[in-house]
Amino acid sequence: MAHDSLLVTHRSFPIASSLDTLQLNTHNHVMRARGDLALSQTGRYALRILGFLADHPGEWVQGRQIAARTSIPANYLSKILNQLRKSGFVDSQRGWGGGFLLPERSKKARIDDVLEAIDGPRDKGACVFELRRCDLHHPCPLHDHWERVREQYESMLRSVSLGDLRTRRPRRTGGHHGGGSQRSYTSNELTTRRGAHR
Secondary structure: OOOOOOOOOOOOOOOOOHHHHHHHHHHHHHHHHHOOOOOOHHHHHHHHHHHHHHOOOOOOEOHHHHHHHHOOOHHHHHHHHHHHHHOOOOEEEOOOOOEEEOOHHHOOOEHHHHHHHHHOOOOOOOOOOOOOOOOOOOOOOOHHHHHHHHHHHHHHHHHOEHHHHOOOOOOOOOOOOOOOOOOOOOHHHHHHHHHHOO
């Protein structure tokens, strides 16, 4: 699949400097080395993109739309979309009516697969205290606690699919009249309504 042009300008979206890119790459490397239970900035951006596409099932979404709605800097967005396309998580199409799409085959993929494709393999056994040896027989002060947290974290990454990244819509609650939803009023409207009943 061909990569869609973002068609965004420098004035429309902030462009990260070379220093920002260097800091991002360094941050990702440190996180992999220490095995922190946190997502890298690139990983967060990738999941934000995939979540936005999941909210538009079966639709081709232009890169500039994604940039506008996710607030991801345009150059980062382009690179991450290219990585996601090469890894097979998203499809792209040029021309009128084209853009980016989360295909059906990717909806069952796990976010763990995405993060590994974006950031590389994580050091799942890294010690919080960065000890060379930290295990059941030679634990650091937080080993037992950290192990439980790490297991839950890894379980979440393995169990949540890209299809699960869709935004949850709030349920409508029945109103007092005819079971419909109750309208909410602004402060100005409330003031006007109170004055009318005096």
